[in-house]
Amino acid sequence: MTVTIARENAIAVVTVDNPPVNALSQALRQALVEAVATLDADAAVKAVVLICAGRTFIAGADVSEFGKPPQPPHLPDVVAAIEGAKKPWVAAIHGSALGGGLEVVLGCAWRVAVPSASLGLPEVKLGIIPGAGGTVRLPRLIGAAAAVDLVTSGSPVGAKKAEGLGLIDAIIDGNLRAGAIAFANDIAGKARPQPISSRAVAPVETGFWEGAEKAVAARAKREAAPLRALASVRKASETDFASAMAFERETFLELRGSEQAAALRHVFFAERAAPRPPELAGITPRAIRSAAVIGGGTMGAGIAAALRDAGLPVVLIERDAAAVERGLANVRGIYEGSVKRGRIPQAVADERVAGVIGGDDYGLLADTDLVIEAVFEDLAVKRAVFERLSAVCRPDAVLATNTSYLDPDAMSEGVSHPERFLGLHFFSPAQIMKLLEIVPTEATAPEVLATGFALARLLGKIPVRAGICDGFIGNRILKVTRAQAERLLLSGATPAAVDAAMRAFGLPMGPFEAQDLGGLDIAAFQRKAARERGETPFAPVADRLCALERYGQKTGGGWYDYQPGDRAPKPSETVAAIIAEAAEGRAQRTWDEAGIVDAILLPMVNEATRILEERVALRAADIDLVKIHGYGFPRWRGGPMHHAEARGLSEVVAVLDRLAGEGLAEPPSDGLRRAAEAGGFSVLAG
Ligand code: 3H9
Numbered sequence: 001m002t003v004t005i006a007r008e009n010a011i012a013v014v015t016v017d018n019p020p021v022n023a024l025s026q027a028l029r030q031a032l033v034e035a036v037a038t039l040d041a042d043a044a045v046k047a048v049v050l051i052c053a054g055r056t057f058i059a060g061a062d063v064s065e066f067g068k069p070p071q072p073p074h075l076p077d078v079v080a081a082i083e084g085a086k087k088p089w090v091a092a093i094h095g096s097a098l099g100g101g102l103e104v105v106l107g108c109a110w111r112v113a114v115p116s117a118s119l120g121l122p123e124v125k126l127g128i129i130p131g132a133g134g135t136v137r138l139p140r141l142i143g144a145a146a147a148v149d150l151v152t153s154g155s156p157v158g159a160k161k162a163e164g165l166g167l168i169d170a171i172i173d174g175n176l177r178a179g180a181i182a183f184a185n186d187i188a189g190k191a192r193p194q195p196i197s198s199r200a201v202a203p204v205e206t207g208f209w210e211g212a213e214k215a216v217a218a219r220a221k222r223e224a225a226p227l228r229a230l231a232s233v234r235k236a237s238e239t240d241f242a243s244a245m246a247f248e249r250e251t252f253l254e255l256r257g258s259e260q261a262a263a264l265r266h267v268f269f270a271e272r273a274a275p276r277p278p279e280l281a282g283i284t285p286r287a288i289r290s291a292a293v294i295g296g297g298t299m300g301a302g303i304a305a306a307l308r309d310a311g312l313p314v315v316l317i318e319r320d321a322a323a324v325e326r327g328l329a330n331v332r333g334i335y336e337g338s339v340k341r342g343r344i345p346q347a348v349a350d351e352r353v354a355g356v357i358g359g360d361d362y363g364l365l366a367d368t369d370l371v372i373e374a375v376f377e378d379l380a381v382k383r384a385v386f387e388r389l390s391a392v393c394r395p396d397a398v399l400a401t402n403t404s405y406l407d408p409d410a411m412s413e414g415v416s417h418p419e420r421f422l423g424l425h426f427f428s429p430a431q432i433m434k435l436l437e438i439v440p441t442e443a444t445a446p447e448v449l450a451t452g453f454a455l456a457r458l459l460g461k462i463p464v465r466a467g468i469c470d471g472f473i474g475n476r477i478l479k480v481t482r483a484q485a486e487r488l489l490l491s492g493a494t495p496a497a498v499d500a501a502m503r504a505f506g507l508p509m510g511p512f513e514a515q516d517l518g519g520l521d522i523a524a525f526q527r528k529a530a531r532e533r534g535e536t537p538f539a540p541v542a543d544r545l546c547a548l549e550r551y552g553q554k555t556g557g558g559w560y561d562y563q564p565g566d567r568a569p570k571p572s573e574t575v576a577a578i579i580a581e582a583a584e585g586r587a588q589r590t591w592d593e594a595g596i597v598d599a600i601l602l603p604m605v606n607e608a609t610r611i612l613e614e615r616v617a618l619r620a621a622d623i624d625l626v627k628i629h630g631y632g633f634p635r636w637r638g639g640p641m642h643h644a645e646a647r648g649l650s651e652v653v654a655v656l657d658r659l660a661g662e663g664l665a666e667p668p669s670d671g672l673r674r675a676a677e678a679g680g681f682s683v684l685a686g
Helices: 025-040 075-083 100-106 124-126 136-140 144-153 161-164 176-188 206-221 225-238 243-257 259-273 296-307 322-341 345-355 379-392 406-415 446-459 473-492 496-506 511-520 523-530 540-546 575-583 594-614 618-632 642-645 647-662 670-678
Strands: 005-010 010-015 049-051 089-093 096-098 110-113 118-120 291-294 314-315 358-361 370-373 398-401 419-426 437-442 462-465
Touching: 005 025, 010 025, 010 096, 010 176, 025 075, 049 176, 075 100, 075 540, 096 100, 100 118, 100 136, 118 161, 124 225, 124 259, 136 144, 136 225, 136 243, 144 206, 144 225, 144 358, 176 243, 176 345, 206 225, 225 243, 225 594, 243 259, 259 618, 259 642, 291 296, 296 314, 296 322, 296 345, 296 419, 296 446, 322 345, 322 358, 345 358, 358 398, 370 379, 379 398, 379 406, 398 446, 406 419, 419 446, 437 446, 437 618, 446 462, 462 618, 473 511, 473 540, 473 575, 473 594, 473 618, 496 511, 496 594, 523 540, 540 575, 594 618, 594 642, 594 647, 594 670, 642 647, 647 670
Parallel strands: 010 049, 049 089, 089 110, 096 118, 291 314, 291 370, 314 358, 370 398, 398 419, 437 462
Antiparallel strands: 005 010, 419 437
16 A cells, blocks of 8 residues: 555545655556545545655655656646645655655645755756656746756755745644644635646746856756756746646656666666675674774875764874874865865864874774774785784774775784774775775674675765775776776877867866876886786886876876976876887877777776676676766766666677777676676676
């Protein structure tokens, strides 16, 4: 039963119960239409309260139905039925009223909510626009400007703001059901407000639409939905209700079938699957009420800030008083930046900084629940840290390393109770980047792994379980990307052309600009370590640049030249000469944008497939999340694995075979060939 009807004297209470989030499945839509008919026919009912069971109001259309043909009754008809009901309906909102859920609310004659409720139209985040009157009724209720903000950003507003906007009529403190019934009894005797559909949109200032279009286009970059949502609100403001509804529905259906919507839906479900690896079902994590970070450099300070932002008290350990002071200064610097950018008020920053206790005495950690090590990337240094931690921490304290490429198994050897040890790999800046690679060792206990995932949830991060290998998931793929980028240079492309092509594809930066920003020295250090292990990393140009101490922006030159105080990259003659020298004897060819993107991206997919085959990643979608949340891969492309599947894996194999034939990439792995034959990566996972 998705909908039940109860009577409270003259008030009918319609309760929606469709776990987990009361999404508007076909069955629920049908039940709502039937509820309208039943209550219309009941002379004893004066008003209707629409309320939801569970943790939220209706959170939207059922996204899992989007790949299939729409089934009647369609949501616009459900909303029209509620709006046209003989009895006034009162929406009683708790949790989130999102998307189709808010559209149902807009069909109601009155709207009330608890103070913690949030309301929004997040459709653009799924690559679509509202499809049941959201863009048409909202400007008729709260005005075009506020409607444009809500619809094009997709961000929800809280109850208080919603009340200020006129989106809800009252806030109910205390019991929502009782409060909404009292409200319904009150309005039952009053004149019913004009249905939103028959109201006019208040006129906007001259130039409003042009200004909005510019602002939305700048924000949306290559995402289609926000501008289409704006066009729909504009249409709704300039034309009659029926024409606007037809325009909105047509746009909704078109976008629903688009590649961007499919990619964004894929990410939506990937983000909900990643935090729950099947092996952890039913495992209770350890409680984390306090945390410590060892090392106060950029990474350590960022992790400390991430922990503070989640409300945990933090101890920051460094090796001596001067280093402690530098570490605390790094933390302060992060919060000063947040205040300057208007992200948080000064008082909040002060409180967060005050919650970090600095010290060089490991004794401070005697009762800490979680310690994250973020010291220099050297196995001996890290082992020494864990030996000291083993001596002072409670045996049940979780100990974690933030290493990005050392072997956590090797590191855990000196740890007492090694079952409480794991890798928690943050991405820089750690207080901002959403990705957390969670790396269990052979000894990590299930509840400790579960604690890593619980921590990610607390920190608002996207956790991805990663197995042990050089670079885990993200940096292992990055190594291939960089080597590929150099192969392109040696065969006729320039750094500027490669960077421009990858930006045009949707990345925030190309591979060379990104290295100049982050510094070439870290990768050089890793290559040195790899060579000492007998490996042969491919970086002929980067090696020469590092020999000249061209480490990037910080040294005034890397892959590009930089003028003092100017971050704009200028093509470098020195680099061009180095490339020419390194390329001697190699065949040269011309590269167009699509060719560059293929030659960077598809080898990345090839390596990612090996990662999947080796079970370093659990699912192809997890790899997509790593690239999106750790490396700025455009979300609307769905990640490299989704992109490859959408393109067709057989074609990916064919392009890689061609590149390999020219010596420009590794040939496709056996796994990739198998996935191509099966038509998807799922054959390799699970
Ligand atoms: C729309 O409405 C279009 C209309 O305009 C047009 C109609 C014509 N559908 O996030 P959680 C599942 S577009 C199906 O972990 P939380 C989710 O997969 C839609 N399933 O919970 C997960 O399943 P499982 C606009 C959905 O408490 C479970 O619910 N609406 C949907 O952290 C729990 O999810 C949105 O975009 C859905 N719509 O957060 C709202 N939503 O347990 C999207 C969730 O099997 N949803 N699931 O893995 C949210 O933002 C959050 O789920 C919410 C709760 C804030 C509601």
